[in-house]
Amino acid sequence: MDPLLEILHQNARLPHEEMARLLNLPVAEVEQRIRQYEDEGVILAYQAVVDPEKIDADSVTAFIEVSITPERGGGFDRLAQRIARFGEVKGCWLMSGGYDLAVMVEGQNLREIARFVSEKLSTVEGVISTATRFQLKTYKQNGVILGRSEEGERLSVTP
Amino acid sequence: MRNQTVANFIAEHVREIPRSGIRDFFEIVQSMTGVISLGIGEPDYVTPWRIREAAIFALEKGKTGYTSNFGLPRLRQAISRYLERHIGVRYDPKTEILVSVGVSEALDLALRATINPGDEVLFHEPSYVSYNPSVALAYGKPVAVRTSAEAGFKLLAEDLEAKISAHTKALILSFPTNPTGGVLTLGDLRPVAEVCVEHDLLVLSDEIYSELSYDGTEHVSIASLPGMRDRTVLLNGCSKAFAMTGFRVGYACAPAPVIEAMMKVHQYAIMCASNMSQEAAIEALENCGKEVASMVNDYERRRNFVVSRLNEIGLPCHLPKGTFYVFPRVSQTGLTSREFSLRLLQEKRVAVVPGDAFGPSGEGFVRCCFATSLDLLREAMNRIEEFVRERRNK
Numbered sequence: 260m261d262p263l264l265e266i267l268h269q270n271a272r273l274p275h276e277e278m279a280r281l282l283n284l285p286v287a288e289v290e291q292r293i294r295q296y297e298d299e300g301v302i303l304a305y306q307a308v309v310d311p312e313k314i315d316a317d318s319v320t321a322f323i324e325v326s327i328t329p330e331r332g333g334g335f336d337r338l339a340q341r342i343a344r345f346g347e348v349k350g351c352w353l354m355s356g357g358y359d360l361a362v363m364v365e366g367q368n369l370r371e372i373a374r375f376v377s378e379k380l381s382t383v384e385g386v387i388s389t390a391t392r393f394q395l396k397t398y399k400q401n402g403v404i405l406g407r408s409e410e411g412e413r414l415s416v417t418p
Numbered sequence: 419m420r421n422q423t424v425a426n427f428i429a430e431h432v433r434e435i436p437r438s439g440i441r442d443f444f445e446i447v448q449s450m451t452g453v454i455s456l457g458i459g460e461p462d463y464v465t466p467w468r469i470r471e472a473a474i475f476a477l478e479k480g481k482t483g484y485t486s487n488f489g490l491p492r493l494r495q496a497i498s499r500y501l502e503r504h505i506g507v508r509y510d511p512k513t514e515i516l517v518s519v520g521v522s523e524a525l526d527l528a529l530r531a532t533i534n535p536g537d538e539v540l541f542h543e544p545s546y547v548s549y550n551p552s553v554a555l556a557y558g559k560p561v562a563v564r565t566s567a568e569a570g571f572k573l574l575a576e577d578l579e580a581k582i583s584a585h586t587k588a589l590i591l592s593f594p595t596n597p598t599g600g601v602l603t604l605g606d607l608r609p610v611a612e613v614c615v616e617h618d619l620l621v622l623s624d625e626i627y628s629e630l631s632y633d634g635t636e637h638v639s640i641a642s643l644p645g646m647r648d649r650t651v652l653l654n655g656c657s658k659a660f661a662m663t664g665f666r667v668g669y670a671c672a673p674a675p676v677i678e679a680m681m682k683v684h685q686y687a688i689m690c691a692s693n694m695s696q697e698a699a700i701e702a703l704e705n706c707g708k709e710v711a712s713m714v715n716d717y718e719r720r721r722n723f724v725v726s727r728l729n730e731i732g733l734p735c736h737l738p739k740g741t742f743y744v745f746p747r748v749s750q751t752g753l754t755s756r757e758f759s760l761r762l763l764q765e766k767r768v769a770v771v772p773g774d775a776f777g778p779s780g781e782g783f784v785r786c787c788f789a790t791s792l793d794l795l796r797e798a799m800n801r802i803e804e805f806v807r808e809r810r811n812k
Contacts, residue, residue, distance in 0.1 A: 266719070277796070280726045281719035416444035416457035416769060418547045418596075 263292055264301075271305045308401045320349075320365050320394040321372050323380065324358040326387040335359060338385045347375050358390070369393070435551045439775030443759065447769045454798045456786040457769040459596065461661035461742070463789075466709040469660060469702045476697035483693060487685045488677075489517025489669070490696045496703040497669050501654075504628070505639035507647060513674040516681055517691050517699075521626045521655040521668035522548060523684070525590075528622050528651045528670060529556035531679040537587035542573040544745070544773060544780035546596045546624070559585070564779040567747060570736055571600030575609035582613075588620040591640060594627040597776045597785035598745045599738020601631065604638045611643040621650045626668075627741045629659035629710055632718045635739045641671075648673050651680075658742075659710050660702040665695040717742050720788045720795060727799040728786075731806050742789040745773065749782035751809050759784055765808075766801040 266278050275293070279286040296302040311318075327338045335353050339360055343351040350363035362380070366372040372391070381389050397405055425433075440457075447453055464470075488494060494511035502508050509515050518524035525548070533539060535557040541549040543562040553560035563581050565571045578589070591610070593602045602610070614621055621640055628637040641650040655668030668691075670680060684690075721738065728735050728746045735746035748758045755772035762768050773780030788795060 262715070262719070265715075273792075277723065277792070280723040281792075283722045283726070413458055413460060413462070414444070415447045415453065415455040416440055416771065417459040418438065418440050 261292075263289065264296070267293070267302065308403050310400075310405050311397055312405065318365055318367060319369055319372055320363065322392045322394065323362040323364055323376060324354075324390040324392070325360040325362055325380065326358045326389075327360060328385045328387060329359075330385070338383065341383060342380065342386075345375070345379060347372075347379075358388075431554060431557065435554055438547045438551075440547055440771055443769070443771060443775070446760070447763065450763070450767065453763065453767045453769050454790075454794050454801070455769040456788070456790060456795075456798055457771045458787050458789065459743075460663040461658065461713065461789050462791065463661040463713055465661050465665070465698075466702075466706055468709070469662065469698050469706060472701035473665070473694045473698035476694040481693045481697055485517075485690045485693050485696060487681055487690055488515065489691060490693075490700070493517055493696045493700050493703075494669075496700045497671070500703040501652070501671065505637070505642050507639060507641045507652075507671075509652075509671040510674070514671055514677055516670045516677050516684060517696060518655075518668045518670060518684065519688055519691050520657060520666045521624060521653050523688060524653045524655070524668045524670040524680075525549075525622065525624060526552055526556070527680040527683050528653065528672075528676075529553060529558060529588075530683050531676065532620055532651075533558040533587060536585060538583060538585045539588045539590060540578065540581055540586060540619075541590040542578075542592070542595070543778070544571070544595075544598055544776035544783070545590075545592055547775060549590050549592070550777070553590075558587070561586070562777055562779070565595075565598070565600065566779075567598075567736060567745070567783070570739075571595060571598035571745070572602055572606050573610055575613050578610060579613050579617075582617050582619075586617065586619060588622055589614060590622045590624065592624040592626075594631060594637070594738075594740025596627065596741055597743045597771065597773070597780065599736075599741045599743050601635055601739040602638070603635070604643075607638055607640055607643060611640055611646050614640075614649065615645050619649065621646065622653060623650055624653045626653070626655055626658050628654060630714060630717060630742060631740045632714070632721060633737075633739060637740070651676060656699050656702050660699075660706055661713065662695075662698065662702060665692070665698055667691055667695050667699040717789065720790075720792060723792065724786065724788045724795055724799065728802075731799070731803045732810075733802070733806065742787055744786050744788060745780075745783050746786065747782055748773075748784050751806060753809070755781055755784055762802065762805050766805045768798045768801045768805075 275289050276286050279289045329335050347364050348362055349365050352361045354361050364372055376391055494515040497515050498509050498511040529552055533556045537558045538561050539553040539558045540561050540563055542565050550560045561581050563577050623640050631637045641647050641652045651670055651672040653670050656662040724744055725737050733746035735744050738744055755774050759770050759772040770784040770786050773783030
């Protein structure tokens with residue numbers, strides 16, 4: 260992967276001037292490449308990774324295993340895209356194994372998700388079955404371990 | 419008893435050895451708060467989880483006894499494979515590899531096993547703080563060969579040859595170098611190796627920073643050069659590359675008679691390196707190439723950041739090709755290394771290590787470690803910038 264993308268991945272808010280120093284590149288080049296990534300849709304969005312425990316989040320997240328019927332010509336794509344368009348759906352992946360789509364859904368409460376599954380998701384034509392699993396606690400998100408790290412105390416001067 | 423009388427118990431050759439300059443500095447830093455320390459000589463990463471997990475598993479399996487004096491056979495096999503992959507030299511895991519408690523112990527063993535009282539041991543300087551005293555503790559005579567910023571802190575064959583006498587027995591080589599970040603390429607090593615062969619020198623090659631090489635620089639071990647394997651004691655370990663400083667695992671590789679001699683000293687002084695640490699080291703050497711690459715990548719970027727800032731601030735420093743240290747010149751501020759470090763610490767609360775702690779030729783420089791988070795490096799550089807600007811306006 261382009262080292263610039265790696266840096267953006269770790270901390271997209273780093274000033275461009277610092278990214279340039281880290282990579283030993285002119286600032287103008289860093290900015291031009293970022294613009295290009297944005298224009299080409301390589302970079303889709305910049306988001307914050309938030310610890311849900313800390314913000315009193317009144318929302319519930321569920322992973323739903325969905326089996327669907329593939330279609331001639333388009334395979335799973337048309338149905339998957341149709342499901343992905345719902346605002347409640349935060350993520351959607353085609354999976355190998357026992358089911359077809361993993362759908363991540365966020366809602367205000369359990370009832371809201373239940374309603375979405377029974378009224379929207381399972382009634383989409385081509386959806387054969389769903390199994391809903393609620394998320395109880397987050398330990399690691401987007402590669403970031405949640406909570407304060409107590410690791411790595413070092414002496415202040417060593418040889 | 420009076421302290422003076424008690425002091426008479428101390429052996430003379432130990433009494434003569436000064437405390438490490440780093441030690442003094444450490445105590446001052448310890449007494450202050452809000453200090454950003456660039457004075458650290460270890461990775462800021464915690465040991466990669468898969469290595470820690472291997473250590474935990476070793477404990478669970480009850481690996482709590484002594485191991486062979488040479489170290490776990492599986493670890494020696496792993497070391498052999500690792501070195502063959504990395505430097506292209508093969509060592510027999512049965513007779514040519516010894517696992518030690520860090521490279522520090524391995525160096526001490528090598529010196530004690532090979533140096534007769536009065537033998538001269540050359541080392542390039544500025545260098546790691548323990549070479550000079552370790553030679554003296556082994557009853558050898560340490561002889562420094564200076565290196566210079568102008569030559570990228572490389573050891574030059576002519577400077578080396580100029581220090582050779584009838585009593586010279588060995589050369590301690592340590593590239594990439596703590597504190598300068600200097601490296602020797604194959605082209606730089608060849609003339610050094612020729613001098614060693616010509617003058618029949620033993621080489622103790624401390625390659626602990628071998629994995630931390632930047633800009634695609636490939637680490638070359640002197641042991642891989644023609645005629646050198648038989649006169650080299652290769653010293654390396656897991657501390658820096660795998661962020662395992664506290665595990666204390668190092669190793670020495672050399673022809674069997676030398677390893678046998680070192681093992682005798684090790685056997686009576688230490689017995690063996692920690693069993694679970696050795697188990698962790700197997701995981702590190704066998705399965706952690708990816709983790710190392712990602713840490714090295716990150717160090718390289720932070721190095722770029724620090725070097726570009728220091729040069730901008732007016733503390734010129736060369737781009738180190740290895741280690742996680744930069745060694746900027748500070749003499750143009752009109753301060754000695756020690757004054758610079760002390761005032762920077764007192765006025766701006768940034769700790770760096772005065773260059774003279776690494777030998778007299780380090781005077782005029784300070785060592786900054788960039789194995790620290792980018793946020794702290796940024797703040798430290800801003801403080802150093804303020805400090806230098808205020809000095810200039812005085």
